[in-house]
Amino acid sequence: MKNNYPSKYFDQEKKRLIFVNKKATSKFWDQHWNDKDLKKSIKTGKNDRFVSKTTKRFLKPSKTKKILEGGCGKGQFVYSLEKTGYNAYGIDYANKTVSKINACMPSLKITSGDVRDINFPDNYFDGYWSLGVIEHFFNGYNNIINEMYRVIKPGGYLFLTFPYMSPLRRLKAKFKKYPLFNPNDFDQNNFYQFALNNKNVQKDLANLNFKLIQKIPFDGLKGLKDEIAITKSFLQKLYDSQNIFLQGIGFVISHITAPFASHSILLIFKKDE
Numbered sequence: 242m243k244n245n246y247p248s249k250y251f252d253q254e255k256k257r258l259i260f261v262n263k264k265a266t267s268k269f270w271d272q273h274w275n276d277k278d279l280k281k282s283i284k285t286g287k288n289d290r291f292v293s294k295t296t297k298r299f300l301k302p303s304k305t306k307k308i309l310e311g312g313c314g315k316g317q318f319v320y321s322l323e324k325t326g327y328n329a330y331g332i333d334y335a336n337k338t339v340s341k342i343n344a345c346m347p348s349l350k351i352t353s354g355d356v357r358d359i360n361f362p363d364n365y366f367d368g369y370w371s372l373g374v375i376e377h378f379f380n381g382y383n384n385i386i387n388e389m390y391r392v393i394k395p396g397g398y399l400f401l402t403f404p405y406m407s408p409l410r411r412l413k414a415k416f417k418k419y420p421l422f423n424p425n426d427f428d429q430n431n432f433y434q435f436a437l438n439n440k441n442v443q444k445d446l447a448n449l450n451f452k453l454i455q456k457i458p459f460d461g462l463k464g465l466k467d468e469i470a471i472t473k474s475f476l477q478k479l480y481d482s483q484n485i486f487l488q489g490i491g492f493v494i495s496h497i498t499a500p501f502a503s504h505s506i507l508l509i510f511k512k513d514e
Contacts (some may be wrong), residue, residue: 368393
């Protein structure tokens with residue numbers, strides 16, 4: 242593949258987008274999360290409303306409720322869940338990042354680990370958060386969701402987010418606005434992530450006896466700016482802005498466009514009892 246390759250391709254067979262960039266290895270994430278003030282970044286979790294508020298709708302805060310974030314990155318959401326009142330755990334395979342977290346925030350229960358082979362007993366967690374993880378594995382996510390099923394208690398909850406084929410992306414694919422994926426001319430070292438077909442993901446989880454409770458498209462601003470070139474310059478300024486007024490405009494745009502243009506989706510499942 243030449244260096245001037247497009248940023249994404251459409252996989253006709255599996256109805257998903259393939260994003261091209263650097264391969265999302267543990268080394269990549271260690272570099273991506275290399276933060277001069279990691280402790281400060283972790284503590285931004287105190288401002289989290291998405292993860293903590295969503296969790297509280299299904300699980301009452303209690304130190305008896307164990308929740309895992311698989312692929313926890315810098316750990317800000319583990320911190321948020323802990324401060325909300327849960328017994329929170331995190332694992333990540335970016336070993337240098339985990340070591341830095343352990344050094345600056347030793348009270349957080351974050352350890353090195355692989356979401357494809359989790360070092361916890363069966364039926365251990367009341368809840369499991371996966372925030373933008375399953376899309377980064379070119380060979381699929383079956384071993385990841387099998388582990389999710391194994392470690393979640395019967396009646397427990399899975400909160401799963403990933404980039405997905407929004408109505409806007411499906412429309413663009415229908416009108417052939419993406420170059421087509423050719424598996425015979427693709428270097429996996431250039432693979433970054435998928436935008437997955439959420440119906441396929443729902444089906445795969447249903448086959449493991451997870452019942453879909455709710456689906457919530459989100460991040461309409463990012464989806465819009467990334468998929469409609471004419472809007473990118475203006476919307477990127479809103480997306481990056483630290484100005485409260487501009488952030489408010491961005492929030493409104495993101496909320497209004499979410500059903501059509503969202504970058505990602507949250508699927509909430511309950512494991513059969």
